[in-house]
Amino acid sequence: MELIFERSVKGRKGLRLPKCDVPSAKDIPARYKRKGIADLPEVSELDVVRHFTRLSRMNFSIDTHFYPLGSCTMKYNPKFMEDIAKLPGFSQLHPLLPQLLLGGMLTQGALEVLYNLERLLAELTGMHEVTTEPMAGAHGELTGMMLVAAYHRDRGNQKRYIIIPDSSHGTNPASATIAGYQTISIPTDKNGVMDFNQYKNKLNSEVAAVMLTCPNTVGIFNSQIRQICSLAHQNDALVYYDGANLNAILGKVRPGDIGFDIVHLNLHKTFATPHGGGGPGSGPVGVRKDLARFLPVPKVVKRSDGTYALEENWPESIGRIASFYGNFDVLLKAYAYILLLGKDGLIEASEKAVLNANYIMAGLKKYYHLPYDRICMHECVFSAAKQLEKGVHALDIAKALIDKGFHPPTIYFPLIVKEALMIEPTETESKDTLDRFIEAMKEIAELSQTNPQAVKDTPLTTPVSRPDETKAGRELNLRWNP
Numbered sequence: 258m259e260l261i262f263e264r265s266v267k268g269r270k271g272l273r274l275p276k277c278d279v280p281s282a283k284d285i286p287a288r289y290k291r292k293g294i295a296d297l298p299e300v301s302e303l304d305v306v307r308h309f310t311r312l313s314r315m316n317f318s319i320d321t322h323f324y325p326l327g328s329c330t331m332k333y334n335p336k337f338m339e340d341i342a343k344l345p346g347f348s349q350l351h352p353l354l355p356q357l358l359l360g361g362m363l364t365q366g367a368l369e370v371l372y373n374l375e376r377l378l379a380e381l382t383g384m385h386e387v388t389t390e391p392m393a394g395a396h397g398e399l400t401g402m403m404l405v406a407a408y409h410r411d412r413g414n415q416k417r418y419i420i421i422p423d424s425s426h427g428t429n430p431a432s433a434t435i436a437g438y439q440t441i442s443i444p445t446d447k448n449g450v451m452d453f454n455q456y457k458n459k460l461n462s463e464v465a466a467v468m469l470t471c472p473n474t475v476g477i478f479n480s481q482i483r484q485i486c487s488l489a490h491q492n493d494a495l496v497y498y499d500g501a502n503l504n505a506i507l508g509k510v511r512p513g514d515i516g517f518d519i520v521h522l523n524l525h526k527t528f529a530t531p532h533g534g535g536g537p538g539s540g541p542v543g544v545r546k547d548l549a550r551f552l553p554v555p556k557v558v559k560r561s562d563g564t565y566a567l568e569e570n571w572p573e574s575i576g577r578i579a580s581f582y583g584n585f586d587v588l589l590k591a592y593a594y595i596l597l598l599g600k601d602g603l604i605e606a607s608e609k610a611v612l613n614a615n616y617i618m619a620g621l622k623k624y625y626h627l628p629y630d631r632i633c634m635h636e637c638v639f640s641a642a643k644q645l646e647k648g649v650h651a652l653d654i655a656k657a658l659i660d661k662g663f664h665p666p667t668i669y670f671p672l673i674v675k676e677a678l679m680i681e682p683t684e685t686e687s688k689d690t691l692d693r694f695i696e697a698m699k700e701i702a703e704l705s706q707t708n709p710q711a712v713k714d715t716p717l718t719t720p721v722s723r724p725d726e727t728k729a730g731r732e733l734n735l736r737w738n739p
């Protein structure tokens with residue numbers, strides 16, 4: 258692949274510096290000065306535009322392709338939210354700006370956004386208070402587990418375990434472990450939910466919390482969820498809601514009303530802020546009333562005179578869990594998204610997300626094995642078991658989809674489904690797109706029977722066919738060496 262450095266032609270320039278808007282420094286000590294000139298590529302503006310546009314077209318994105326990556330909720334991100342995030346009053350705000358400068362005139366708007374967003378997320382989840390500080394879902398989980406620990410420490414409880422079903426996202430046991438707990442894994446029953454009897458048997462006075470995703474990662478809502486919560490509470494264990502799948506129930510069911518005590522949300526999933534490529538994300542955490550005193554600082558508060566402030570002085574807080582106040586631009590976009598859709602829009606989004614997933618499930622049932630054959634929520638999980646009889650794996654099906662112009666679904670997750678294909682269409686896709694996807698999956702299923710090798714030879718349309726993903730991970734090399 259050609260690099261921008263290789264396009265360099267001595268003397269070629271595409272540079273126009275803006276007028277300096279700060280006083281230029283005069284006496285910079287010699288030790289801070291660079292010797293010689295920086296070794297930068299010499300290219301024209303057009304060279305740069307073509308280079309990066311070409312690179313961007315080698316990739317898949319939600320703006321170019323259907324992206325049914327299960328569990329990740331890759332919905333369309335309305336451009337309206339970018340307009341809001343671009344407003345100079347937000348985008349040029351420095352996080353170290355003193356709160357009271359010019360009577361707080363510069364920061365009040367941003368603090369109001371944080372405050373209002375926290376109130377909206379509390380309302381949507383049925384929680385008492387929310388922190389917007391965590392930077393991702395996994396960070397929210399860790400924050401939640403630290404809150405669990407703070408709760409039990411406060412009560413003098415000796416607790417050691419977190420119960421987690423085996424369908425959970427890998428970050429759940431990881432977060433519990435980092436917070437100092439051991440995990441107890443509960444198997445999934447034949448209906449696709451946590452085995453209730455095994456849960457009852459494993460629950461004891463040393464269990465600190467139960468960590469659940471509902472609907473879970475096979476897209477099924479657990480109808481025993483209230484009983485699960487009340488049994489936990491009888492043992493003074495808290496119940497944690499992994500909100501990555503909130504898109505299925507938004508405006509329909511609130512985790513707080515079911516009996517959950519702590520909730521994290523993935524704003525970059527449910528609330529449509531862009532994600533992929535590792536960030537930025539946002540994983541706000543909501544808690545029931547008696548846990549609010551443990552939330553991280555600073556807290557955004559509204560004073561009696563109607564102004565907003567960041568408060569550090571909460572002695573029982575678990576402390577700071579991030580620099581500054583979370584990923585503000587992501588929070589701002591999520592706030593804009595919620596206001597854009599409004600109550601009815603959010604409910605409709607959820608309904609369509611569920612309808613779309615069931616439409617795909619019904620369309621593909623004949624061609625792919627469906628381990629849990631029941632109405633699903635926002636995503637459906639197939640297995641490539643039938644195709645495997647011909648030697649075609651879930652990975653091969655994913656690669657074949659790329660040639661047909663679709664981003665692959667999540668594969669090999671959840672771990673409880675062999676050769677899993679986890680499809681989450683989201684609400685923003687039209688029936689035409691869903692039909693084209695179903696047709697493509699059908700063709701791949703048929704080709705797997707008639708000419709399995711042809712499926713295994715895909716993709717043929719990408720710059721690199723099948724990279725060695727293990728080697729790429731272990732020997733990551735991002736440096737250009739002339």
Ligand SMILES: *Cc1c(COP(=O)(O)O)cnc(C)c1O
Binds near residue numbers: 328393425523538540
């Ligand atoms: C995405 C996801 C997480 C982790 O969230 P991140 O924002 O990626 O850290 C946790 N649980 C489930 C079910 C998820 O889908």
